[in-house]
Amino acid sequence: MSLVDLSRQSLALQQFIQDQTLSPATFNSAICHQDEMYLFALANHGIPDRAAIRYYFNGRRILDTVRQILTWHFEDLSQISSFLDFASGYGRLTRFLVQEISPENIWISDIYAEAVQFQIEQFQVRGIVSTTDPDDYFLQQQFDCILACSFFSHLPQSTFLSWLKKLYSLLSPQGILMFSVHDRALLPPHLAISPSDLLFIPNSESRTLDVNEYGTTYVGETFVANCLNSLSQGEAVYSRIPLGICRYQDLYLVTRTPQKSLSSLQFSHHPQGKIERCELTEAGNLILTGWVSEINPNSQLEAILVLINGTLIPKGLLSLQPGSDEGQWSWSYHVNLEDATQESIILIKAVNSQGLEWVFETTTIGMLLKTYSNSDETCS
DSSP states (O other), rough: BBOOOEEEOOOOHHHHHHHSSSSGGGGOOOTTTTTTHHHHHHHOSSSSSHHHHHHHHHHHHHHHHHHHHHHHHHSSSGGGGGGGEEOTTTTTOOOOOOOOSSSEEEEEEEEEEHHHHHHHHHHOOOEEEESSSSGGGOOOOOOEEEEEETSGOOOOOOHHHHHHHHHHEEEEEEEEHHHEEEEEGSSGGOOOOTTTEEEEEEESSSSSSSSTTEEEEEEHHHHHHHHHHHHTTTTTTTEEEEETTTTTTTEEEEEEEEOOGGTTTOOOOOOOOEEEEEEEESSSSSEEEEEEEEETTOOEEEEEEETTTEEEOSSEEEEEEEEETTTTEEEEEEEOOOOOOSSSEEEEEEETTTSOOEEEEEEEHHHHHHHHHHHHOOOO
16 A cells, blocks of 8 residues: 655654654654545645644644543543544544554544555554445444544535434443534534534535535534434433534534533643744844634643754743734744754744643744745855
8 A cells, every 4th residue: 555755754744753742753654645634734735744744733633632531531541442433534543542542442444445454554453444324334342432533524414313323322331422513603604504404515625435425514513412312312411512623623522321521521722823924133033923822711822832953942032912813812932043054943832731732833944934934034
C-alpha cells in the first residue's frame, strides 16, 4: 500500500512530532496516499509537510477531547477493554490513541477495506470492514467506548437513525457512545431548520462515496434526542457538548443508564487562533501579531510559547488586547532570536490554563517571514 513520502521528514515536521506526541520515539507517522483527510489538508496547504502537520494536529485535538471524556467516564483509561473507532478512516486519530490505550483493545472500522488493512498493518489494531447498510454490519463484540467522529454529520435521515441504533446496540452496560454532528447553528440563515429537523445536502469532501448516501447533514438537538428515545425505548441517556469536536461539530455522549452528570465533566475546548503578521527588526527581534480565541468559561489564555529548534525561548514579551468578538484577543509577542538563522525551526503555540494547546505554526524562520511578512528582511 503506497504511503505519502515522509521518508525525508523536514525538521519542522520532526519538531512538531517531538512537541505534540506522548512518545515521539514510537509515534507512527505513516500516512496512506489515499487518506482523504490528508488530501483535504494538502489541498488547503499545498505543501506536504505543512499538510501533514495540520493532519496530525487535528488528530491530536480529537485525542485531547476523547481523553477528557474517557478519563471522566472511566477515571483510568486502563479500565477500557474495548474501544471501537467507527468510520475511522486511515488512522488520523489511531496513531495517537495507541499511545494511550493498548492496540489489542482497539477496534477500528471503515467502509474502505484499504483503510482498515492500512491501520491493521501500521498500528496493530483490530479491524472491521464496515457496510453501507447497518443491517449487514454483524458484530458479536460489545464495546466500552464507541466513537463515531464526523460520521453522522454526513448521513441522510434514512440511515441516521438505523446506524445510531446499530452502534447503541454494541455498547457494553457501562459503555459510552460518542458521536459528532453538524448542529443547525452552522447553517446560513436561509437554510435554517427547527431543532426537530434534519437537513441533508448531497455534497461532501469524499472523492469516491455516493453523495446521496454520504453528504453533509445538519441536525437540531431535538432531532437527536427523539432518535435516541425511539431507538432505545426511552432507556438512553445523553449529554451534548456544543462545538465539542475541534470547536466545530457538536459532540453527543450516550450511555444506557444514568451515570455521571455532564456538569462534573468540566469539559475544556482548545484555544484557537492565527498569526497575522511577523517581522524581524535590525536588532534581531522577531515581532509576531495575531489573534487567539478562548471560549472556556473558567479558563484563560496562559501563554504564547515560542520554541527554536526545540528549545523554549524565555522572556518573550506578550501583549493582549480584547478583540471585537467575545472571547477573542489580539496579541503581539516580541522575542529575541539571538543566534537563530532562517533555517532554524520555530514552533509557536498558545496554551490555556487547562493545558490545552493551539499550534499556530511549525516551520523555518525564513518560511515564517515569507508567509506572514511583506518585508524582505530575513535572519542572518
